[in-house]
Amino acid sequence: MSRVRVLVLNSALGPLDYRVPHGLAVEPGSIVVAPLGPRQLLGVVWEPDRLPSENEVGDNRLRNILAVADAPPVGEPLRRLIEWTSDYYLAPPASVMRMTLASTSALEGTRMVVEYRATGATPPRLTPQRSQALERIGTRQGLIRELAAVADVSEAVIRGLVKSGAIEAVEVDVDSPYPVPDPEHAPPELSPEQREAADTLVAGVAAQAFEPTLLDGVTGSGKTEVYFEAVAEAVRAGKQTLVLLPEIALTEPFLKRFHDRFGCEPVAWHSGLRSTQRRRAWRAIASGEARVVVGARSALFLPYANLGLIVVDEAHETSFKQEDGVHYHARDVAVMRGRFEGCPVILASATPAIETRQQVVLGRYKEVRLPARFGGAELPEIEAIDLLAEPPERGRWLAPRLIQALEDRIEKREQSLLFLNRRGYAPLTLCRTCGHRFQCPNCTAWMVEHRLTRRLACHHCGHIEPVPRVCPECQAEDTLVPCGPGVERIADEVAARWPEARVAIVTSDTIWSPAKAAEFVGRMEAGDIDIVVGTQLVTKGYHFPNLTLVGVVDADLGLEGGDLRAAERTFQQIRQVSGRAGRGAKPGQVYVQTHSPKAGVMQALVTGDAEAFYDAETESRREAGAPPFGRYAAIIVSSEEQAAAAEIAGLIGRSAPHEEGMHVYGPAPAPLAMLRGRHRYRLLVHARRALDVQDVIREWLGNLVWPAKVRVTVDVDPYSFL
Template sequence: MAESGTSSSPGRSGATQSVSVLLPLPLAGAYDYRVPPDLALEPGDFVIVPLGRRETVGVVWGEGSGELAPARLKDVTERLEAPRMPAAVRRFVDWVAGYSMAPPGAVLRMAMSVSAALEPPRALTGYRLCAGAALPARMTEARQRVVDTLKEGPARLLSELAREAGCSTGVIKGLVDAGAVETVELPARMSPPPPDWRLPGPSLEPAQAEAARSLREKVLAGGFSATLIDGVTGAGKTEVYFEAIAAALEAGRQVLVLLPEIALSAQWLQRFERRFGAKPAQWHSDLGSAERRWTWRAVAEGDVRLVVGARSALFLPFSDLGLIVVDEEHEAAFKQEDGVIYQARDMAVVRAHQSSFPVLLVSATPSLETVQNVANGRYGAVHLPDRHGGASLPRIATIDLRRDPPPRQSWISPPLRKALAETLAAGEQALLFLNRRGYAPLTLCRTCGHRLQCPNCTAWLVEHRFRGRLQCHHCGYMTELPPSCPACNATDSFAACGPGVERLAEEAVALHPEARLAVMTSDTVFSVRAAEEMVRRIQAHEVDLLIGTQIVAKGHHFPMLTLVGVVDADLGLGGGDLRAAERTYQLLHQVAGRAGRAERPGQVLLQTFDPGHPVMQALVGGDRDRFLAEEAEDRQRHGMPPFGRLAAVILSGDSAEAVDRLAREVAARAPHFDGVTVLGPAPAPLALLRGRHRRRFLMKCRRDLAPQPLLRDWLAPIKLSGSLRLQIDIDPYSFF
């Protein structure tokens, strides 16, 4: 495409060059612009260009297309003094756009997520304790946290200090006004000490040492390879891939570590600092704007050698990336569901392949896709079959809720109550796991049966009694419990149905009022600082009984935790999701792995109504490979991933009637030939989401058929108007 116009600059002469500029907007492609004679541009340069009546920042993507005569093109306004976007990143943007069928500019926007980083660095304001100054007479807990934080290390940026101290910026400014804290000018570029790969790592056991040697050789040899680090929970997988990281740093390359939920990785960050003598750069939504700006630019300029981040870190402008590690590679959190839809694990493999360097996939419960790639020889694998330090795997047993039901209006069965009492009496720690936030998943009227539902979504409102509110977990809508039923006006008639972690905590307190209890969910652990504090309390045995959702399952090491009780082991098995059994197995295996990680043996009790289910049998029998083989056989029989291809088409709009009309038009054009099946249209399970009505199609293809060309031919004639949207999800992971 070309951006035409009549702009010109007097006094310019000589040959006119045009360039193609990709803009971080959901447009169909790049635009051509004329290069002024006094401006030299190269692919990857960040430039300011006119677009309509405004100016915007884009990236020089290559030579102009020549569709328009140079005289009809608008001039590039300015080249920004920022590092060029590396060719590897530009190739990756193009590939992701083609594969996900998203506009290239929408993908570019993820790689340009910090526009302020394109500006020259400016001096920053830091905060530190005033030397010799007395503390104010009124010292609140928040003020004391600020003082304690500033005692440990250099001056901090305002947002960084507020986050680390767990307080508002107003608390810090109040300490400045009181004369206890002062502001100082910090250099525009604050480079922390780099990780030191020469520091000795911990002593590795023979299986770990052999795995580490193999990975080091692959890193130092260079070239693309994909390797699964497959080890039981507690086998020391992190220490093994730390040796691969050390090799990459030794070779002078940059490293990216992807974690599914970076804000909950407190123990990982501690382990990294112990191993390499420095903190890694981080990239996640909890960072302040100044840190994001600095990190983005430092990565681009090569000043940051290692980044640990969430899936979006994959689009950082690494100048010399030489290793990617995807930890907990099976986690669904690596799938981006909004905007540009992509699977970060799979895109990490693509990124490594394009630039010819190794990628490591790490898991105790690898995804069936990864297991199949290992079986087919596409990926290599190293295996760690035993727990580190001689610790034994926990004993796992089921509790049949049909034979041992909990008392009425309770959720902890008698066998689990007995085990919990024995564990606490022995001075050990216990974990009760329930993957359901809040107090109760449903609130209804006892008089008329009316259920409190979100006005914007096809979802019940979840009661959060600790915070005194009802909340939708899909759109974030919040309200208070109404004084009377909206349907029948009955008062005092609402009943909480089913348990969430808050209700489970209420029961646990009634059973063991003397126990020190903590609840660990995304509602209570919402930042790195909060995660660090929670982990510290548990490790220091300031907590006897931990109650949590899935965030407790990820990599935490608590030596005194010997009992895990899963309150509703059947919770994830319904809903028709093709990965329901696999996901449930992975989650329960991971949470079971929190028990008995040191010298004390652990036990895991799974409360279930179906102890004969293959997932429960595999967990009790410790036979993961048999479970995966049976799951693979079932998927292959039905032509489902990884033995077939899926693509979802989601239609949405403000009007249900308009969406249905669009769905009929799309259905009429659906392809019909061998190897391709189109299912739908059907209302999405969440037929109303954030106020938009939704209909879904599902295209199922043979493994040897790429769905993208089929989708382009099918959907190209479809014209959207008004609020109607059409979204494509290649390789869908969820079906909400």
């Protein structure tokens, strides 16, 4: 090759051509450093016929590639996935490829770093903080700031222990090899139903062919243990496995279960890793040394050398949909990666999405079912509490029947969970004198009061401010009142009624890292918590045998708004949180507080008739031509100037093409009309399933011009309609 096409990491640019200097070996997929003006950019060599260039230049004007990175080339299956993702989600290829080259330090040579570990010596002056640090650090090794975070002490305490000789410095290779999971370490005792399901999945791995399989099992049926058998088969075959989890907080419990089964932890990939950890993981993945990777959705685009299995756990979860940057859905992209890699894909869920169920109906996905809980445990009994007939006390949020059930569990020393999918203390704070409401200055959203941190916070842009002493509008003192409950307010009610009960609040504000999740799990397993008050973070992945009661504080909350998936999401969420109860020998009980006990979704939850609910939801989607029977795409126009956003939104609306089987609604101000200081308008494209809506939108918007201050984003298959 003397001339190559390079996809550089700049989404504003298309592919560029470069000359390969004599003595430099490159091939499609090679990661290279290329000049652009005075700058140097990373890029990947691409096949010219697959990535046409708009600006062909003569050989005499080409600049030389500067270097080839010390890393394996990006493989052909991953290059095809980048192309597909770019084409389907209407995103620049460079934006997709950026997720593949997520650790630029991984492209450099071997590195050494200084870490610290306990020596076992006792310091001459053993303060309570030093004692706590040494106890919590144990055999861990890491940077000073990491050990300080683990021990919950200041960095000065760790440095003092280093000076005293209780902690020592060690030089380590940041690319030291990971342990290899042992598939024979601790094989589980499976029930006949689990063994049959596991054998089916293992056969799929052994065949090494693309085959998507829905592993549909009720909560507590042992789905993880079953698909672990497929992971074991992939390890035996020398293949790599990717397990996707929807939440970073679920990583730590998963790592523990994996360690118990395989004798070591898998390689983790998520936003909580420091740069040296990301580098080590990336290089191990690219070399094939990392045999099992567990990660968040971005782990999908890493350069696996020898991928033999993909598992999407909790595959129904909406958090698999990326809401900024490239608007991809990890569940769907995982299936496409399996197709390009020629490997099986397992979608595990207790409440599969209607889109996934429809693929099973069409015969495109295989289905493996686990209809019963493992070990004879029974599914919990679910009862609805009609809040109109059994209202809570004035100013309270828990109905009498739920209060009685909580008292009963406290007396029996069993654990309870109260679920409310709303962070903070109250969703709205207003002045009782003048009616002033606290709104985010950057968004059309109310500020949420957080009493634990004494802040008002916007959950959309992150803006925070202290709770004022006086009303900023009328200057009245002591007139600010919270409206509605968040988890902190429910926890206050619990503490006031049962001051002796040990209460834990579990939200993304309190469980922000795998370490915090591990601490929570440890406290639950040790029996140090009586009542958990949490958001959707506790609806999945956790197994607490002594948790026997779940109370859903406001089951109607998820039904608000115009989301077409509102009923399905509510069913999935409450069904998932209900599954936390009665997972051991003790029976479980679930109370669902609602103002609409006769609603179809509530009836389905109480009767346990999931099939009837899904059939009705599927039919209503079919009649409306909604996904999976039709297609949606959102076009979001935003600008710091409202007039500019409105003008371009109007231009896009007026120039909408007239395609048979396609309708364009809008433009209209978005429900969140301002977000992060930008005014927003939305258009919704609704098309029949067979229409290639991406090509239509690509040509439609490609013929328009708008100023740089206006941003136009396309969200194919949107999950958020805000």
